[in-house]
Amino acid sequence: MSLLDIKNLTIHYETDAGCVEAVNDVNLKLEKGETLGLVGETGAGKTTIALGIMRLVPDPPGVIKNGEIFFEGKDLRTLREKDMRKIRGGRISMIFQDPMTSLNPVKTVEEQITEVIRLHQKLSKAEAERKACEMLELVGINAERITDYPHQFSGGMKQRVVIAIALACNPELLIADEPTTALDVTIQAQVIEMMIKLKNDLQTSMILITHDLGVVAEMCDKVGIMYAGEIVEYGTLEDIFDGEQHHPYTVGLFGAIPNLDVETDRLTPIEGLMPDPMNLPEGCNFCPRCKYADEHCKTANPVSHEVGEGHFIKCHRFAKEG
Amino acid sequence: MIPVMLGVVLVIFVMLSLSPGDPAVQMLGPDATPEQLEELRDDLGLNDPFLVRYVKYVWNLLHGDLGTSYTTKQPVAKEIFERFPTTLLFTTLACIVGAIVGILFGIVSAVKQYTWFDNVSRVIALIGISVPSFWLGLMFIIWFSVGLGWFPSSGFYGPKYWVLPSLTVGLVQASNVMRQTRSAMLDVVRQDYIRTARAKGQSEMKVIFSHELPNALIPIVTVLGMQFGRGMGGSIISEQVFAIPGIGMLMTNAIGNLNYPVVQGGVLVIALSFSIVNLLIDILYAFIDPRIKSLYSGKKRVRKTKNEFVREPGKESAANG
Numbered sequence: 001m002s003l004l005d006i007k008n009l010t011i012h013y014e015t016d017a018g019c020v021e022a023v024n025d026v027n028l029k030l031e032k033g034e035t036l037g038l039v040g041e042t043g044a045g046k047t048t049i050a051l052g053i054m055r056l057v058p059d060p061p062g063v064i065k066n067g068e069i070f071f072e073g074k075d076l077r078t079l080r081e082k083d084m085r086k087i088r089g090g091r092i093s094m095i096f097q098d099p100m101t102s103l104n105p106v107k108t109v110e111e112q113i114t115e116v117i118r119l120h121q122k123l124s125k126a127e128a129e130r131k132a133c134e135m136l137e138l139v140g141i142n143a144e145r146i147t148d149y150p151h152q153f154s155g156g157m158k159q160r161v162v163i164a165i166a167l168a169c170n171p172e173l174l175i176a177d178e179p180t181t182a183l184d185v186t187i188q189a190q191v192i193e194m195m196i197k198l199k200n201d202l203q204t205s206m207i208l209i210t211h212d213l214g215v216v217a218e219m220c221d222k223v224g225i226m227y228a229g230e231i232v233e234y235g236t237l238e239d240i241f242d243g244e245q246h247h248p249y250t251v252g253l254f255g256a257i258p259n260l261d262v263e264t265d266r267l268t269p270i271e272g273l274m275p276d277p278m279n280l281p282e283g284c285n286f287c288p289r290c291k292y293a294d295e296h297c298k299t300a301n302p303v304s305h306e307v308g309e310g311h312f313i314k315c316h317r318f319a320k321e322g
Numbered sequence: 323m324i325p326v327m328l329g330v331v332l333v334i335f336v337m338l339s340l341s342p343g344d345p346a347v348q349m350l351g352p353d354a355t356p357e358q359l360e361e362l363r364d365d366l367g368l369n370d371p372f373l374v375r376y377v378k379y380v381w382n383l384l385h386g387d388l389g390t391s392y393t394t395k396q397p398v399a400k401e402i403f404e405r406f407p408t409t410l411l412f413t414t415l416a417c418i419v420g421a422i423v424g425i426l427f428g429i430v431s432a433v434k435q436y437t438w439f440d441n442v443s444r445v446i447a448l449i450g451i452s453v454p455s456f457w458l459g460l461m462f463i464i465w466f467s468v469g470l471g472w473f474p475s476s477g478f479y480g481p482k483y484w485v486l487p488s489l490t491v492g493l494v495q496a497s498n499v500m501r502q503t504r505s506a507m508l509d510v511v512r513q514d515y516i517r518t519a520r521a522k523g524q525s526e527m528k529v530i531f532s533h534e535l536p537n538a539l540i541p542i543v544t545v546l547g548m549q550f551g552r553g554m555g556g557s558i559i560s561e562q563v564f565a566i567p568g569i570g571m572l573m574t575n576a577i578g579n580l581n582y583p584v585v586q587g588g589v590l591v592i593a594l595s596f597s598i599v600n601l602l603i604d605i606l607y608a609f610i611d612p613r614i615k616s617l618y619s620g621k622k623r624v625r626k627t628k629n630e631f632v633r634e635p636g637k638e639s640a641a642n643g
Contacts, residue, residue: 054521102515106537106611116522151613165518
């Protein structure tokens with residue numbers, strides 16, 4: 001049994017201006033101890049999937065239209081709110097994108113870390129405080145600073161605090177939503193190094209949401225490439241980085257990374273923009289930007305084809321003959 | 323605060339000297355002879371030039387003397403402080419009603435934004451801030467004392483008498499507080515740290531009361547403080563409606579009698595309570611928001627950074643380890 005198994009997940013934001021199809025028919029599988037990278041442009045629906053797993057999609061306007069999210073065999077969507085709260089923060093926890101705004105400004109770091117510990121573990125106040133100090137030391141912040149308020153920390157340290165909160169109850173699954181995007185490159189490296197270390201020490205499975213392919217290469221076992229609310233390619237790290245066959249979007253993504261050995265004046269972006277999620281194309285979502293697109297692509301949305309073991313590509317070009 | 327007080331005294335002084343009417347005529351009645359009037363004016367110091375009167379008043383003020391009431395010949399300070407507790411109690415009760423009703427409805431409205439509850443309470447709050455409190459007071463008297471006979475309509479002699487006036491002013495205040503609470507809460511509920519709190523598995527009630535409310539408290543406390551200050555001075559009309567023997571009542575009578583020292587003293591006390599409330603609110607901010615506190619404890623922080631600087635090498639490696 002997989003740790004996490006998402007089937008046909010569809011999440012829409014229904015606003016007055018129209019329906020935003022943020023996540024469409026997504027299937028994902030995550031085994032214990034694995035790290036899955038979700039890569040894609042801003043607005044591809046990565047964060048929405050994460051919030052969907054946590055059942056924290058803002059409602060209204062967000063609606064989970066369809067699909068199942070099995071966590072250790074239990075469908076999270078059918079759980080009562082009370083049981084879901086036990087899972088949130090305890091067995092699945094999440095690191096949010098922007099450390100600057102993710103901590104409550106009027107509470108000390110101690111209150112914020114002990115809060116999650118006391119919610120999920122039967123510890124006395126003193127024990128919880130001790131545990132909070134340990135967590136802080138674990139992420140590399142001096143335990144003396146536990147009584148400080150978030151505004152007394154730098155951005156990198158705040159992100160460490162957020163990570164400490166997320167890891168405080170030894171979750172089985174950690175969802176990291178662009179944990180390094182808001183940080184500068186040197187701090188990024190420190191945080192990533194720390195996360196790899198913690199992941200190995202605590203044996204946590206992880207979903208890493210990012211648009212940094214370098215981070216993916218460093219941390220992930222499996223990779224899902226997302227485009228306009230769909231997973232267009234899914235496979236192991238080797239499949240995605242070294243494989244022969246790719247979705248045209250993946251090719252474009254990798255093509256956009258400048259090569260150090262070759263002198264380049266201009267970067268090679270993927271032409272065009274992502275389609276408006278309120279008004280997705282009828283056929284393949286990528287077809288307006290795809291150089292291989294033909295008439296068939298404009299009318300029929302492709303299904304995922306397995307091109308190698310566990311390597312799926314959602315493109316008509318890989319349809320098996322007949 | 324002292325410059326504010328001096329300014330208030332000056333403004334009141336100017337306004338009273340510019341206002342028409344002669345206290346001496348008021349006190350002696352229309353039958354008094356010009357000589358009697360002149361003598362009384364001299365006695366009261368009303369014939370002195372403006373500046374002399376002002377300086378004299380301020381000088382006496384600094385010695386704790388607010389002058390003597392023209393009508394009762396009692397020291398003004400005594401008259402005011404006899405009535406001060408009544409006004410303070412009235413204002414406090416009204417504020418408690420305003421805070422409880424306003425904050426509760428504000429929270430529920432924000433949490434259930436755009437539901438029927440929210441819409442209804444917003445309309446009621448809009449009516450509440452538009453309705454003059456004396457009208458509401460008269461309506462309450464008609465319904466609850468004349469119609470139902472539940473509460474007495476005038477006076478302020480015990481809990482039974484407190485209900486109607488406190489509700490009148492309190493509900494008008496609650497409308498303000500409710501609107502402020504709602505908008506402050508709506509600002510906060512969209513913040514990322516609220517999502518973090520939910521992601522910890524915290525219950526909705528706790529999220530509201532221990533994460534959202536403390537962050538929304540500053541604007542709420544500001545409005546409450548303003549309401550309280552306004553209540554101290556502005557309950558003049560409500561005190562009239564309910565015949566409450568407070569400062570407002572004292573002042574309205576004093577204005578009618580051109581009883582200058584009492585008017586001046588009353589305004590001064592009201593201004594003083596307003597300033598004190600504002601000061602208390604400012605201090606309260608520091609307790610609500612640690613970021614504001616750290617602004618004021620600048621000195622301490624400098625010293626702390628120095629200490630840290632000495633130990634920095636050790637700390638740095640600990641932070642990176």
